[in-house]
Amino acid sequence: xxxxxxxxxxxxxxxxxxxxxxxxxxxxxxxxxxxxxxxxxxxxxxxxxxxxxxxxxxxxxxxxxxxxxxxxxxxxxxxxxxxxxxxxxxxxxxxxxxxxxxxxxxxxxxxxxxxxxxxxxxxxxxxxxxxxxxxxxxxxxxxxxxxxxxxxxxxxxxxxxxxxxxxxxxxxxxxxxxxxxxxxxxxxxxxxxxxxxxxxxxxxxxxxxxxxxxxxxxxxxxxxxxxxxxxxxxxxxxxxxxxxxxxxxxxxxxxxxxxxxxxxxxxxxxxxxxxxxxxxxxxxxxxxxxxxxxxxxxxxxxxxxxxxxxxxxxxxxxxxxxxxxxxxxxxxxxxxxxxxxxxxxxxxxxxxxxxxxx
Amino acid sequence: xxxxxxxxxxxxxxxxxxxxxxxxxxxxxxxxxxxxxxxxxxxxxxxxxxxxxxxxxxxxxxxxxxxxxxxxxxxxxxxxxxxxxxxxxxxxxxxxxxxxxxxxxxxxxxxxxxxxxxxxxxxxxxxxxxxxxxxxxxxxxxxxxxxxxxxxxxxxxxxxxxxxxxxxxxxxxxxxxxxxxxxxxxxxxxxxxxxxxxxxxxxxxxxxxxxxxxxxxxxxxxxxxxxxxxxxxxxxxxxxxxxxxxxxxxxxxxxxxxxxxxxxxxxxxxxxxxxxxxxxxxxxxxxxxxxxxxxxxxxxxxxxxxxxxxxxxxxxxxxxxxxxxxxxxxxxxxxxxxxxxxxxxxxxxxxxxxxxxxxxxxxxxxxxxxxxxxxxxxxxx
Numbered sequence: 001x002x003x004x005x006x007x008x009x010x011x012x013x014x015x016x017x018x019x020x021x022x023x024x025x026x027x028x029x030x031x032x033x034x035x036x037x038x039x040x041x042x043x044x045x046x047x048x049x050x051x052x053x054x055x056x057x058x059x060x061x062x063x064x065x066x067x068x069x070x071x072x073x074x075x076x077x078x079x080x081x082x083x084x085x086x087x088x089x090x091x092x093x094x095x096x097x098x099x100x101x102x103x104x105x106x107x108x109x110x111x112x113x114x115x116x117x118x119x120x121x122x123x124x125x126x127x128x129x130x131x132x133x134x135x136x137x138x139x140x141x142x143x144x145x146x147x148x149x150x151x152x153x154x155x156x157x158x159x160x161x162x163x164x165x166x167x168x169x170x171x172x173x174x175x176x177x178x179x180x181x182x183x184x185x186x187x188x189x190x191x192x193x194x195x196x197x198x199x200x201x202x203x204x205x206x207x208x209x210x211x212x213x214x215x216x217x218x219x220x221x222x223x224x225x226x227x228x229x230x231x232x233x234x235x236x237x238x239x240x241x242x243x244x245x246x247x248x249x250x251x252x253x254x255x256x257x258x259x260x261x262x263x264x265x266x267x268x269x270x271x272x273x274x275x276x277x278x279x280x281x282x283x284x285x286x287x288x289x290x291x292x293x294x295x296x297x298x299x300x301x302x303x304x305x306x307x308x309x310x311x312x313x314x315x316x317x318x319x320x321x322x323x324x325x326x327x328x329x330x331x332x333x334x335x336x337x338x339x340x341x342x343x344x345x346x347x348x349x350x351x352x353x354x355x356x357x358x
Numbered sequence: 359x360x361x362x363x364x365x366x367x368x369x370x371x372x373x374x375x376x377x378x379x380x381x382x383x384x385x386x387x388x389x390x391x392x393x394x395x396x397x398x399x400x401x402x403x404x405x406x407x408x409x410x411x412x413x414x415x416x417x418x419x420x421x422x423x424x425x426x427x428x429x430x431x432x433x434x435x436x437x438x439x440x441x442x443x444x445x446x447x448x449x450x451x452x453x454x455x456x457x458x459x460x461x462x463x464x465x466x467x468x469x470x471x472x473x474x475x476x477x478x479x480x481x482x483x484x485x486x487x488x489x490x491x492x493x494x495x496x497x498x499x500x501x502x503x504x505x506x507x508x509x510x511x512x513x514x515x516x517x518x519x520x521x522x523x524x525x526x527x528x529x530x531x532x533x534x535x536x537x538x539x540x541x542x543x544x545x546x547x548x549x550x551x552x553x554x555x556x557x558x559x560x561x562x563x564x565x566x567x568x569x570x571x572x573x574x575x576x577x578x579x580x581x582x583x584x585x586x587x588x589x590x591x592x593x594x595x596x597x598x599x600x601x602x603x604x605x606x607x608x609x610x611x612x613x614x615x616x617x618x619x620x621x622x623x624x625x626x627x628x629x630x631x632x633x634x635x636x637x638x639x640x641x642x643x644x645x646x647x648x649x650x651x652x653x654x655x656x657x658x659x660x661x662x663x664x665x666x667x668x669x670x671x672x673x674x675x676x677x678x679x680x681x682x683x684x685x686x687x688x689x690x691x692x693x694x695x696x697x698x699x700x701x702x703x704x705x706x707x708x709x710x711x712x713x714x715x716x717x718x719x720x721x722x723x724x725x726x727x728x729x730x731x732x733x734x735x736x737x738x739x
Contacts, residue, residue, distance in 0.1 A: 037488070037597070037598035037599060039488075039491070039492065039495035039496075039597065039598050040495075040597060040598075041495060041496045069598075069599065154641070185641040185642070186640065186641070187637050187640045187641050188640060188701070188702075189637075189702075190701070190702040191602075193597075193599075194602050195593050195595065195597040195600045195602070196588060196592060196593055196600060196601075196602055196604070197602070197633075197637075199592060199593045199595075200394070200398060200592075200633065200634060200637055201637050201641075203394055204394065204634065204637045204638050204641055205641055207386075207387060207390040207391070207394065207638075208386070208638065208641050208642060210641075219595075219597050220496060220595065220597075221593045221595050221597060221600075224498065224593055224594055224595035225593060225594070225595075227498070242496050242497075242498070353643060354640075354643045355643075357701075
């Protein structure tokens with residue numbers, strides 16, 4: 001696998017460099033580093049839509065390069081450094097595992113601006129940005145709690161990092177709110193993108209009685225595997241609309257385009273500063289995909305009402321009383337979680353069974 | 359085969375029984391579990407059997423991953439375009455064979471290095487598949503036909519034996535065919551002779567290069583079928599890089615199975631089985647120590663049967679039984695928090711452990727490897 005990535009990387013870089021040589025009038029060069037293939041129809045696909053939006057919006061004023069399928073390891077640092085060395089002004093590194101390499105390379109290239117998605121380390125030339133995906137998780141958790149008949153929700157999880165744990169907790173709390181008997185079965189596949197394993201996991205969850213399955217992995221294979229079965233699922237990161245109206249009944253969409261345009265504009269204007277952006281449903285960075293007719297109308301309405309209330313700031317998905325899994329109190333009655341705790345979330349809330357891998 | 363593979367049979371039987379007992383004890387459905395394992399094992403078994411024949415002819419083709427993914431996309435694309443999954447399967451086999459022949463021409467006629475060419479084939483296959491696959495991402499393939507008839511309505515047995523997709527039966531037909539071919543036919547003997555000593559075979563007047571090219575094409579076709587089983591049945595979808603290392607696992611299974619078809623099948627099922635069990639254990643919150651206990655149990659059975667067969671005292675293998683019991687006891691009393699990364703490792707660890715120890719006799723293992731494996735044949739004189 002590594003060799004393949006090397007090859008793809010080299011190919012993508014040479015394409016980027018060739019494009020760079022042909023450039024005129026010094027356009028702003030924007031680089032993107034993706035952890036998986038842009039054809040995943042999930043996370044990376046969505047980031048690439050953002051990149052395409054930048055190209056479209058700025059036309060000749062920018063030039064974009066992307067490198068896909070970059071593993072979260074030593075290769076990542078090499079790829080990011082290559083982009084910095086080849087004259088990119090702004091580099092988006094779009095996976096949690098790119099955090100350390102981004103910070104490291106950023107130190108060596110103080111004039112290049114870096115934007116790291118979903119991380120928590122910043123520097124003078126490194127911004128962080130992410131969506132409040134957990135708001136979307138709360139909405140689909142609500143739908144799941146209302147619609148499950150077996151009271152078993154399956155969850156295909158990737159890596160035990162705060163972002164994923166937060167999603168599990170948010171979905172569970174929202175589901176339990178409307179269905180106290182709900183139970184969650186979680187499978188960690190230890191990959192962001194492994195279609196065969198994701199499909200296997202979906203099948204096993206289904207076999208174990210889950211009639212609602214959520215995923216925090218990037219491919220659409222779980223839906224392909226369970227198509228035609230009596231189960232509902234949700235698009236992850238991207239709309240995954242080709243599985244409408246069922247199994248995909250709604251989705252959480254990461255809409256990066258406005259942010260990428262805004263940040264590129266800032267570099268063009270020379271106003272770029274290191275910031276920490278964490279936008280949710282209110283600013284449109286997290287969107288709820290169309291709810292299909294497979295969801296009963298009153299559930300569609302209540303889910304939309306929940307989404308609207310979250311956007312308006314009236315409801316916070318993490319509102320007390322909430323205990324941690326071991327029963328120790330976390331949030332008191334009416335208290336809402338602060339961003340710091342959410343960003344470092346490394347515990348399950350009370351009611352989720354099983355041990356969180358650490 | 360000079361004597362029946364008693365240990366292999368015993369190990370297989372134990373694995374099946376243990377699976378059923380364990381599944382029932384933990385409230386899992388053994389039938390659904392078995393069906394999942396069969397689906398997961400099929401791509402590996404197809405690819406590994408093909409590679410077995412290639413290696414028996416003395417050629418080491420490391421491009422299995424590349425041929426698999428080419429098969430996956432070719433099968434998928436043709437099935438989508440024609441609406442016929444069967445044509446897709448044929449196309450997958452042809453595409454795998456065509457790519458394998460590129461390797462064949464390079465290594466057999468132009469005498470390039472087999473290891474380097476095989477690795478290049480993997481890289482080339484992955485890249486080419488990604489290119490061909492661009493328009494096919496996110497498209498649904500036509501449904502794969504299943505062997506569904508009145509017999510599949512028999513409870514349990516019917517569900518396990520019938521009602522599967524045709525690829526699964528194809529894999530078993532291939533297993534029987536490869537075994538028969540290699541051990542019972544003259545052509546198989548010639549193929550093995552070429553793999554053991556290409557110079558001797560050449561001196562006897564056999565067309566070494568022709569035979570090897572045929573073996574390479576066959577191996578490529580099997581890998582292509584394995585890829586199609588992945589993209590048309592197991593997932594079923596096309597995504598870039600979807601083989602995710604399955605080709606390398608198939609290669610490893612051939613070595614650990616000491617070039618024996620029956621053990622290749624066992625290795626594929628062990629790997630598929632542990633992969634599926636691992637996922638089920640997570641969802642049902644069962645400690646993965648049971649997987650280790652299962653692996654140790656299989657080894658204990660293997661060692662006991664082998665010693666009994668050879669008429670040697672069984673006492674020394676008590677260690678395996680003790681280890682099995684200890685692990686099982688540990689699994690009962692202690693539910694450790696095991697990091698999910700270790701969980702993901704268990705399929706590899708268990709499969710390698712079982713196959714390595716089963717082929718423990720080093721002398722026999724080294725004898726099992728075709729003597730000319732990977733060596734360049736130059737037709738002189």
